[in-house]
Amino acid sequence: MSNHQDVLSQLDKKYNKIDQDLDTHLDGLLHSKPITYWDYINTDALLSLQTQRTGLPDEMVFLMYHQVNELLFKMMLWELEQLASEKNISAEFFKERLSRVSRYFDMLASSFTVMQDGMDLKQYMKFRDTLTPASGYQSEQYRKIEFASTEIINLVDNRFRNKTPKDVKLEDAFEDLYWQAAGKDFKTGKKNYMLTSFEDRYKNELLRFGKTYRTRNLWSIFKALPSKIKEDKGLVDAMRHYDYTVNVTWVMAHYNAAKHYLTNGGEITEATGGSDWTKYMHPKYQRRIFFPELWSEQEREDWGKNL
């Protein structure tokens, strides 16, 4: 059978299965337009999403770099979802997906100088006033990446972590998650607008997401792999690399950008979201670690120190 005939008979089967007439679809092909790059990528739609709140040119750098981050976050979540939904995970599949996710975060960490060095300080200090009380803190995808990377216990505020059961569920630990500290007064329970508006918008979805990833996050999946694979030095190094990139390298790049703009001549400026950012943003205070058992006690103790 020639290739044409073979394809035609396969198409016939395909359309028969869904009670469709192949001839009508073939006629449709005669009239349909060929695909173009701009239709496929949706270039016009994508490039129409940059709406500035001021006329200051560097606000565009700020806005678009955040959008680039959200696109890469989406790429990471795509891979993490492939891992979570795969029933029989081989060592090769795990390594491959981990390296994809890790590569995306490497891109984010190494490009963060776009924020620190890529905007004019005077312009930043002007356009930031139009963004209060919004903050990158309100990125839902960033929180999802954390839930898909580790168990909830490792995202509990460092002050309460030892007193919390290791297998705590998200719904029981939600109020003790480390990020509550940026918007909540733990003595009175009062939350700021950055946090309440974020929770109003995303809490239900985050709880649903957390349930799905409770045993299907990177750390739980890794722990369930056969010992021989778990002890593979290359894999352990790759896990540690991802952990360090997300929780130290990126966090420090972010902190240094904040320091650059928000400590004007030694004086500390309030963040748009309103957190006590000098403390909140430094890794030595939050000490979040996705894969704690892959680090020695000393390494965990020294997390983020001397930076």
Ligand code: HEM
């Ligand atoms: C000049 C650039 C930036 C500055 C000065 C800055 C500043 C801050 C500050 C002060 C906070 C603490 C919460 C608050 O009070 O607002 C924060 C949180 C956060 N920002 Fe940024 N940020 C910058 C760029 C970015 C970018 C490009 C992203 C990427 C999406 C981002 C994502 C986040 C996230 C995820 C948090 C929460 C982090 C956590 O809970 O530990 N930020 N940022």
